[in-house]
Amino acid sequence: MNWNFDNSYSRLSDVFKEHIEPIAVKNPELVLMNKDLVEELNLDFSKIDKNVLAALFTGNILPEGSNAIAQAYAGHQFGHFTMLGDGRAVLIGEHLTKNNERYDIQFKGSGKTAFSRNGDGRAALGPMLREYIISEAMHHLNIPSTRSLAVAKTGEEIMRETPLQGAILTRVASSHIRVGTFQYVAARNKKDELEILLNYVIKRHYPKLINSNNKALDLLNVLIDKQIDLVVNWMRVGFIHGVMNTDNMTISGETIDYGPCAFMDTYDPKTVFSSIDKMGRYAYCNQPAITKWNLSRFAECLIPFIDQDENKAVKSATEIIETFGKKYEEKWLKMMRTKLGLLGEDNKDKFLIVDLLTWMHQNKADYTNTFCHLMNLKDYDDELYKDDNFQKWKKNWLERLKLNNNTQENYTKLMRSVNPLVIPRNHKIENALEKANDSNLKPFNKLLEILKAPYELQENISDYLKMDTSFKDYKTFCGT
Ligand code: AMP
Ligand code: MG
Numbered sequence: 001m002n003w004n005f006d007n008s009y010s011r012l013s014d015v016f017k018e019h020i021e022p023i024a025v026k027n028p029e030l031v032l033m034n035k036d037l038v039e040e041l042n043l044d045f046s047k048i049d050k051n052v053l054a055a056l057f058t059g060n061i062l063p064e065g066s067n068a069i070a071q072a073y074a075g076h077q078f079g080h081f082t083m084l085g086d087g088r089a090v091l092i093g094e095h096l097t098k099n100n101e102r103y104d105i106q107f108k109g110s111g112k113t114a115f116s117r118n119g120d121g122r123a124a125l126g127p128m129l130r131e132y133i134i135s136e137a138m139h140h141l142n143i144p145s146t147r148s149l150a151v152a153k154t155g156e157e158i159m160r161e162t163p164l165q166g167a168i169l170t171r172v173a174s175s176h177i178r179v180g181t182f183q184y185v186a187a188r189n190k191k192d193e194l195e196i197l198l199n200y201v202i203k204r205h206y207p208k209l210i211n212s213n214n215k216a217l218d219l220l221n222v223l224i225d226k227q228i229d230l231v232v233n234w235m236r237v238g239f240i241h242g243v244m245n246t247d248n249m250t251i252s253g254e255t256i257d258y259g260p261c262a263f264m265d266t267y268d269p270k271t272v273f274s275s276i277d278k279m280g281r282y283a284y285c286n287q288p289a290i291t292k293w294n295l296s297r298f299a300e301c302l303i304p305f306i307d308q309d310e311n312k313a314v315k316s317a318t319e320i321i322e323t324f325g326k327k328y329e330e331k332w333l334k335m336m337r338t339k340l341g342l343l344g345e346d347n348k349d350k351f352l353i354v355d356l357l358t359w360m361h362q363n364k365a366d367y368t369n370t371f372c373h374l375m376n377l378k379d380y381d382d383e384l385y386k387d388d389n390f391q392k393w394k395k396n397w398l399e400r401l402k403l404n405n406n407t408q409e410n411y412t413k414l415m416r417s418v419n420p421l422v423i424p425r426n427h428k429i430e431n432a433l434e435k436a437n438d439s440n441l442k443p444f445n446k447l448l449e450i451l452k453a454p455y456e457l458q459e460n461i462s463d464y465l466k467m468d469t470s471f472k473d474y475k476t477f478c479g480t
Helices: 035-040 050-056 125-140 177-189 193-204 217-235 284-306 309-322 323-340 351-361 367-374 386-404 408-420 426-437 442-451
Strands: 017-019 028-032 069-071 074-077 082-083 089-096 102-108 149-160 163-173
Touching: 028 050, 028 125, 035 074, 035 149, 050 082, 050 149, 074 177, 082 177, 125 149, 125 163, 125 426, 125 442, 177 284, 177 442, 217 284, 217 309, 217 323, 284 309, 284 323, 323 351, 323 408, 351 367, 351 386, 426 442
Parallel strands: none
Antiparallel strands: 017 069, 028 149, 069 089, 074 082, 089 102, 102 163, 149 163
């Protein structure tokens, strides 16, 4: 095994983590391994026996150079502050690729840690496979995301409402440092500890800021941009994260924690899938506002480094946080223009976009497929688009396209680069998981293959392209 570990986080003081020995599992069995990602990480498991791989991806064998830790963090969960930490995850180490890119290798569902509170530290097969397929789908949609390297069954039952098969996901991330990591350290009220974290993050993720005059302020600025880019991407494809607590927001700008997330079918800005999100805090349309709220919590942690005078520091941080609205609006508008193939800027563009979204909402149109219809793709025709109001809107859109002063080929190419032709439809995910639970991975692997090429026309996949109306009231669960 050619792991190349260099565990910088575990060298930080014990404030930030607990060392841990992963608990051996009873009967490891490899379910899936992501061969593309294995290669991208410059790993080579080709000569390794399947049983050894199963032992590896359940933590029964720890690779040389690894050093398992559970990371400490806190977080605002649905607005309430709590001390948390890796309650069912262990970071086995940081692997360096040939190009010196650093990736956390983490097991999720590998047993109790010092941060488990009342949990059992375990995870079930269904939710781990769900994270695997959705995180990989996000990656192939060109959206920054943690990745999934493997899923292995533990051969143990875990108790939820019913007994379920235990499993471990190997998650790969450019780091697992969260807004909540800063909140954890800030809550301890020791400036020197916070400074260690700040410098560590800058060195690891934003080395351009090493010589900055005000690292904290610059980091805040950079993270605002990163997180806006991320949420704009989510809005682009209709992704609803579902549990945007501050502990589930990374400092790297990658999507993390695929619990109750799902993709919107019918366009409705208030869409919520998570069964516990009764107030719709994390609804589709609230995601930008929550991103800003989370960034404000991040800014609070940085106050001691922004200015020695606390009032001045708060003022500077507030000013930066208040740039969020305008920046978001600009980036969202740019993204929506691209979805509609609009080149240049016309001051009526926003109305044109909002008119389409309003029509989609009123007519219960499918978000993904409406853009596919506008790209003139077969398979996406629907009686719905004969509607007079849609046709009127389309006329205005075609008028606006004339202002592009460019060929149809060019603007269609642009549209094709941002409008997915296929998304992980809820019924397909559920069906794949149900079959996988009975050891039939065929539907799962087929869906995974299709989701690897979301912008390409694929033959014979028409039943992957439409929502199943019996999933109209689909609900998701945190899957703990
Ligand atoms: P999440 O909702 O997955 O973001 O998790 C929130 C917190 O609960 C984190 O600190 C997790 O580590 C912890 N947690 C979730 N599930 C379990 C579990 N089965 N056992 C122990 N801790 C858990
Ligand atoms: Mg989490």
